[in-house]
Amino acid sequence: MHQRIKGLYAITPDEQNTDILLSRVEAALQGGASVLQYRNKFADHKLKTKQARALLPLCRQYNVPLIINDSIKLCLTLDADGVHLGADDGSLAEARARLGEGKIMGASCYNRFDLAIAAEQAGADYVAFGACFASSTKPHAPVAGMELFRQAQAQLSVPSVAIGGITLENAGQVIESGARAIAVINAIFGADDIKLTTQQFTKLFNHDIN
Secondary structure, three states, X not given: XXXXXXXXXXXXXXXXXXXXXXXXXXXXXHOOOOEEEEOOOOOOHHHHHHHHHHHHHHHHHOOOOEEEEOOHHHHHHHOXXXXXEOOOXXXXXXXXXXXXXXXXXXXXXXXXXXXXXXXXXXXXXXXXXXXXXXXXXXXXXOOOOOHHHHHHHHHOOOOEEEEOOOOOOOHHHHHHHOOXXXXXXXXXXXXXXXXXXXXXXXXXXXXXXX
């Protein structure tokens, strides 16, 4: 499944209004986002279920995998494409057993390559390192250096995803270092023109990823 993790990996903003969320996500999908992660830190379970359920047909329409942040249960309930788990979300091996082989499983590895090795061994389809740059979403996150992506490219068989403070100005650094995908929230969804900004991010990959 990990061949689907490449290019611009869009992560949804904490938007309470489902209609606004859908219109903003559609603009990003029109612009070429190749993966979407549903993440809303301020929504209750009912709203998360409603929003994720509404996003799924939109992602299907654009043939983009929908990854659910943190919740294996919600992923399986909706039959979404996969789940993204952090260090506090339990055993990755147990998560893989619950998800089965057909779902994408991503793992946050922060700035630790040992976590990435363990995640790959536990069945992760991709590993995420961050924060690469100062991030308004997680201002106190550990800093992940560019050498992690070079190391991942050399030593792992699964792709690495860069996250944290990524903008059009600095994205090239992580792509050149070997990141297969870049995860972006604010630089896309905070933009005046979401579709255009997404297209600009996507163009950064045109020469690097087949």
